[in-house]
Amino acid sequence: CEVSNGVGRDSVTVQLVVRAPPTVPRQLMLLVNGPFSVTPSWEVPSDDGGTSQPLSYTVRVINDTVNLPFRATSTQMTLTMDDGIWHSSMYSVTVVAANEYGVSPPAASTFITPDSVPIIESVSVEALSLTILSV
Numbered sequence: 001c002e003v004s005n006g007v008g009r010d011s012v013t014v015q016l017v018v019r020a021p022p023t024v025p026r027q028l029m030l031l032v033n034g035p036f037s038v039t040p041s042w043e044v045p046s047d048d049g050g051t052s053q054p055l056s057y058t059v060r061v062i063n064d065t066v067n068l069p070f071r072a073t074s075t076q077m078t079l080t081m082d083d084g085i086w087h088s089s090m091y092s093v094t095v096v097a098a099n100e101y102g103v104s105p106p107a108a109s110t111f112i113t114p115d116s117v118p119i120i121e122s123v124s125v126e127a128l129s130l131t132i133l134s135v
Contacts, residue, residue: 020049021102025057025075025095028107033078035087041076042095042107051099060094060106061085088113 002011023045031039040059048055057072061079068084070077079085090113094106126134 017050019051019101020047022049022051022055022097022099022104023047024105025097025107028093028095028109030093030109030112032112036081036085037078038085038091038093038112039076039078040093040095040109044075045097045104048097049099049101051101053100055097055099058096058098058103060096062092062094063089 001014002009004010025045026043028040028042031041033039038061042057044055054073057075059070059072059077059079061068061070061084066084070079070083085091090111092111093109096106097104128134
């Protein structure tokens, strides 16, 4: 900024800090851990929006019948059957970052399907000899 009058001239440099929502989380990846477990992970946004606070995240798991939001404070979490994840169901996962100025655009995954494996609830075993079992 520069000012001048009949007495003289002066200037000063002013730095503006823009406060805004964060940019989109980067590198969203999904790891299928087995039939009932999925681990989404991501990198922090390239711009946190000028906040002095840690970012928070909302991870949304979506399929034909559910739209489950989960809160996260780090860039990785594991979702299991207790969270509503079921084998042989196709899911999409989105992540948004938030600060006190707003919410980022979503980082969206491709569709994933936790492994389809048979679930054995109980098994009967009978010893036929010292080396042979009947299941």
